[in-house]
């Protein structure tokens with residue numbers, strides 16, 4: 001969605017054209033998922049674009065994901081990250097049906113400074129959503145222990161950064177893949193977290209929809225830039241048996257999606273600044289784009305659920321900020 | 327963990343070597359502060375620029391007692407984080423620096439804790 005992005009943007013079906021094109025390059029764009037008897041069957045986008053399919057998006061938003069707010073960033077790629085976060089919050093608050101909770105998938109701040117966290121917390125209080133759940137990004141824990149992050153957001157996870165909870169019959173798993181880095185490696189969960197995950201999922205019915213969220217991609221999007229998680233395979237081995245698994249992350253500031261069996265992987269845009277497409281340019285540094293293009297590269301992700309005669313549908317919608325008029 | 331003020335002696339050759347390393351585009355060069363006879367190496371100071379998501383160069387050799395300063399030239403923050411916990415810069419924004427004085431011989435590996443693909447080492451003789 002580009003021009004018509006507005007207060008109702010979150011209801012517009014499917015990805016923006018830019019997002020959709022990018023996703024197609026990685027396969028599996030804007031797919032709707034029919035959840036029927038615990039088994040997910042991907043539905044072709046064209047088939048979904050029927051009146052029934054459109055109706056799907058008037059369904060109940062399960063939750064909203066925002067990511068990579070990078071409060072403290074002040075370079076030319078976006079000199080006003082506070083403003084774009086506030087704009088994003090305005091869009092979320094304007095959703096006709098309020099989502100029950102919001103996930104922030106990390107890089108709340110740019111340099112893990114106390115003042116940045118204070119500002120971020122203050123702005124995030126503007127969200128008219130009951131529950132805020134977070135996972136840390138590597139920019140939030142540059143002191144090595146995440147003192148400022150955990151002081152504010154550590155309670156739910158007992159200062160570990162990983163924890164789980166249930167919401168409307170969906171089991172949510174927050175994961176931390178930014179504090180176990182190996183030299184030269186990708187993101188990592190580490191043995192302790194993997195053991196916890198295995199135990200957390202054990203004994204749950206395979207028909208329970210699972211949402212796993214963390215900062216770095218839980219599949220290798222682009223190895224030379226470290227866009228992946230080295231021990232993700234083991235985590236996924238615990239998730240595979242479930243009929244509906246949605247794996248969400250941020251970190252790469254752009255939308256990439258793929259589907260593998262019953263698992264849908266989706267990366268969200270950030271609210272701060274875009275990053276280059278994988279491998280384009282020297283390094284994954286902030287991407288300066290013309291001012292009128294920036295809003296289309298920032299935004300949030302919403303996940304809704306509707307009940308059809310055929311079953312339950314879970315859909316992922318990406319919304320960008322509205323265009324700016326000079 | 328900011329090191330003592332470096333001594334004024336002998337940093338010149340190291341600086342020249344660092345400049346040469348820059349010209350050579352970040353190949354793994356060794357910067358010796360002094361003569362090949364490292365036993366007689368004198369402590370000095372060396373600056374390692376961080377540019378285009380790389381420590382330049384990736385291997386730097388200094389004499390014990392030397393102070394190494396890293397300066398981030400990228401618009402993206404980086405850190406200098408020793409893999410054994412000896413030193414840790416925290417996030418260095420553009421043009422920010424971090425210094426550490428190496429007193430004991432050894433090989434000190436470090437990474438950027440924001441971009442762990444970035445790795446390098448200081449060899450102290």
Ligand SMILES: [Cu+2]
Nearest residue numbers: 404438440441
């Ligand atoms: Cu870095």
